[in-house]
Amino acid sequence: MRRRKKPGSEEKLLSKDKLVVKEPEKYKGKWCSVFQQIGEIHVEIGTGRGQFITTMAEKNPHINYIGIEMKEEVLLRAVTKAEKKQLENIVFLWFDANRLIEVFEKGELHRIYINFCDPWPKNRWAKRRLTYRSFLETYKSLLDKQGEIHFKTDNEKLFEFSLNEFSICDLRLRNITFDLHQSDLKENITTEYEDKFSQMGKPIYRCEAVKRN
Template identity: 70%
Template structure:
């Protein structure tokens, strides 16, 4: 089904100079110079309406955050959250995650978050999954020593697939959780989807993969 675009969303999004990086390719290898202060950089792929990343940015002023989203009307909601909270350690890219190698250089990132991505359930679509090994190998080049990928999903089959892909790419798996909201994990930052799914009693799966030295 074709997505309907909200009239005026693009124009309104582009007015946000402080929280939208319009030409991210210019900062490849130089993201530390983009932000007000040099800090570790964490990136969320598919940031949606921004609840997750803006909450993290407010909690962790010692980290710089980048949220990436391709749907402009949804990204606008995320940007507006950051503006409302006066956050200066987070910026957003209206960008396609398939082109990350055009905006990030080797070793530039400390952590990547992937939350509730499209599971692309058909086997022939596996390479489109953001946790497919082709993507993971790219992420690894962007991450510095001991860089991490944090992954959450409500889809059990995607979670199993992702665990296998992480292992195949020589990431050290840790904090593997099969029912996040029934676990003893503290300080879990949720997304809008997560709140909705958890309220319905659905299981949330979570894991972390750390780059080996």
């Protein structure tokens, strides 16, 4: 069944010209020109309501952030958060992650965040998972030589699947934890989903996958 759009949600989102980039394909290889500073570019795929990425941008003003989200009603909430915080180092794309190579040049990004993505639990859906090898090869091509992928999920099977896919794609794994909130990781920035799941007592799985030099 096709999801209904809330009346006027698209118009509200696209009217926010300062933070929602229209025609992002025009900035391929030139994303630093969108920001007021030259610096690393960090992307969150599936930014949701924006708690994670807006907090990251607030804490790291020297880094440029791009939030990507397909659901316009949800993205509108993330944009509103960024506006309230008066952030100048963040923009958003209303865009499909399957088309990343259309908007980013090879080596243009430094870090990609994938937080609590859809696990697509059935085996026949494996290719849809954002940590499937075809996606990972795309991420690798867009990351610079020291590029990183930071991944979090509450789904143990997805996490195990992802660890295998990272290894298959020759990404070096580090800071692997099967219970993030009981680990030694400092300054963990949470998402809305993460807060919900941790309050339910569910463990959070996290790792970092790094390009090999």
